[in-house]
Amino acid sequence: MTVRVVLADDQPLVRAALRMVIGEATGLEVVGEAGNGAEAVELAGSERPDVVVMDIRMPGMDGIEATRLITEGSGGAQVIMLTTFDDDDYLYGALRAGAAGFLVKDMALDDILDAIRVVATGDGLLAPSVTRRLIREFAERPGFAAPAPRALGITDREREVLTLIGNGLSNTEIAARLSISVATAKTYVTRLLAKLDARDRVRLVIIAYEVGLVAATR
Template identity: 45%
Template sequence: MNLPASSVANGQVADSAIRVLVVDDQELFRRGLTMLLNVEPDIDVVGEASSGAEAVGLCHTEAPDVVLMDVRMPKQNGIEACASIKDAAPGARIIMLTVSDDEGDLYDAVKSGASGYLLKDSSIDEVSQAIRVVADGQSLISPSMAIKLLDEFKQMSRGDRNLSPGPKLTERELEVLRLVAHGLNNREIAKQLFISENTVKNHVRNILEKLQLHSRVEAVMYAVREKLLEIP
């Protein structure tokens, strides 16, 4: 984890701060990350856990907005813990922060409901921004991993599978989904389609509800698999 060049040291947390749970079995990394995140005035680390099982318990008591979690931990790893965390704190968004650049881990994390996937060599600024992005209902994957996920999309779209028809999306929802697939955030989509950002959020929420999925990335994976859209 790269340290920031400078930091604000006022120690004050905004009333509307994003509540974050940090989960990692390496105590030194976990404590260091907590200390750095707590410098951010709009982020409040409300707890730390050393395993997925411990994280689930803290989600019951602390109701975090975002869970920042390692993939590979003893007792219960991050991917295994995703479903239990979603049950314990349905509103919580999960970001995987890991040394693993294995596309299998990324794919499993997305299928399990993770909204973000960052490598541990990300800067603290990148981690802080990822927390803000997923807390706002969006998804974020580090660029190097996004390329691997895109390759997985391509393989899925080339596969000759007999799939049952999925829920029907409107033309506007498909339009929004295509732009999500190309990495645009809500603000950029709103600008391109000449609609409000709130309207974009509503479309994304409707897409997830129709497809019964947890995240924007998972929605794109589903859409490519079902041939609802093509990615070049």
């Protein structure tokens, strides 16, 4: 099955680099390019991509508003946000808009390809550097009080898995850390998504911090 991808970035060179790499990758196909958020929304409706790779900062309609419109639509596209290290103020807004993942623009192109494949399956994804910055953003919000982990209504093992998710571990890494199979790790993640009413793995990262299972680092 080929993953259909729309690229949205106001920098033609960024789009060209991604288009070239994606075009040479097995199982991936670029079906459209947009230079701003409005064009991305239009392409998401007409091309029905599986994944939209979306820059946060674009002229006119930005990536956050475009993401909200795409995820609220009926097309079912997953959105990966492309960010830079100075985009902290945008991260939480993009999550609330329904972004399924965050990548930084200086990541290896192969890692971006892997991320597109992961998100296309319905899993959320955060680059480790973005996870750390997101957690710091939560830590600095005034008046925040984390509920006790036991208030989640999950088992001890599920709490262990949630902690590892919050620290950015993949299902394979969780399985190795807990000496369980990858299939079992995936089952725990699925249960957590259902029990915590989380849309995807990205939300589980946030919950892990909010209940104090993951500490903010500086």
